[in-house]
Amino acid sequence: MTPAIDLISDTSTRPSAEMLAAMSRAPVGDEQLGEDPTTQALQDRVAELLGMEAALFLPSGTMCNLIAFLVHCRSGDEIITADTAHVFGSEGAGASAFAGAQFRPIPSPDGIFSGLQLEAAIRAPRYRSPRSRVVSVEQTSNRGGGSVWPLTSLWEIATVGQGHGLAVHMDGARLPNAAVASGHAMAEHTRGFDSAWIDLSKGLGCPVGGVLAGSAAFIEEAWYWKHRLGGAMRQSGVLAAAGLYALENNLERLAEDHHNARLFGSLLAGIDGLTVFPENIETNIVFLDLTESAVDAHEVSKHLAAEGIRLGVEGSRRMRAVTHLDVSRADVERAGTVLARILRDQAAAA
Incomplete structure (x- = not known):
């Protein structure tokens, strides 16, 4: 039974009557054939908000992160992230289990690290070493107490990472919170990033889902992994409608x-x-x-x-x-x- 006052997580949110009504009215089709207009509208909207070319609606945020790593990494690669990051400690080591990639954690009590720390964590190319392939940041940092990465820090990480040939990924589970708190658009936070996503089922109040964004080529590869992991859906517009409602009514x-x-x-x-x-x-x-x-x-x-x-x-x-x-x-x-x-x-x- 749900407590009267539930502060365990923002995933405890339940769809409002207005959101449920929007879901019930949603025009739908087969998303796997590109025929679900509501899902496509949500993907287009999130791609625009994040300043990316394309986006993909997925059942969960964990799947968003996992698919990003599966696209960016090969077996034996290394993902650099904060030691407090959700991808490192709270996602069942999915990148290791499915992509064969390991994490290289940077000590960071608030979940925010510098370009110099990233530079130090990038491995020199050696046949005996794992290859530094991805840098992942979490906006906001959950274990950092909801801390917000400043824009200059994000841009520094993107510049350093791409300068070393790394893919730059944002776990944007609470990116909408960061955008509202900072007063800067989400696209400003993701500038220079290769991939990013937002969660719909946290503060935005939807019952399920996340939306992963990146280049058109990245999303094309992400589609393959969506099918392989069982994340493909059919008339997903029923769920996507909740996301569109939330972005219109629950963001600010x-x-x-x-x-x-x-x-x-x-x-x-x-x-x-x-x-x-x-x-x-x-x-x-x-x-x-x-x-x-x-x-x-x-x-x-x-x-x-x-x-x-x-x-x-x-x-x-x-x-x-x-x-x-x-x-x-x-x-x-x-x-x-x-x-x-x-x-x-x-x-x-x-």
Whole structure:
């Protein structure tokens, strides 16, 4: 049963009545034959937003990343990314399992690394070494507390990567959040990148899907992998319609989620033994570190659940809250107030 206030992730969003109505009205056809007008409209729209030639609607964001690596890499290649990156720690090592590629992680607490760090990670060509093939950045950085890569940093990575013959890929699961937070269009974030994608099922509120974009030649190759991985669909316009609705109605409102995340963090400020990360909350992700407290995150979670509130538990001393369109300001105020009380009560009882 879904809690009354669910802050475990922005994937908890459910389609609104208006989105469901748009889905029910969608004109559809066979997407594999190029006959689904709604899917094509979504792909064209995302390609335009990301400044790319073409795009491909896929069932999930993980598949977007995996297909990008399958197109860019061959067995024995290496993908350079942050050690906090979702592709490195939270996608079942798909690039290794399917593409035969390994990751070369760059230590980066906030998920953002520099051109100099990238230069240092690129391997010199040797027969005995894996080949540096791809650099992947995550915008926003999930484990970095929703941190936003500055445009200059993204452009630096693109310049260095392409200067060394690497493909440059963006895991743009929360790129819409970054665009709204920074005030810069998504195409500015992806300038110089070979591939990028956005997730529809996070802050945009769709029930499923992601859209991968790149050059026309890249998307042509991506189609092969879409079929091989079982990602081909038929009348996918029913789902694509949700994406079109979200891009029209749910994009700019992401700013509300960012305001609510900052409010949540402020309600927990000053509690002994609790550290709120990041210190300056940029988007919709807030981490809670209980390392300096005697309180166990699993126990806190149980008490929250009894009050109809859910946060993510990342370990005995770490929790995560993610704001989204199904959580109002009043919900956030209640969740923060209740959590503060529970933390104080648990600390007093320890």
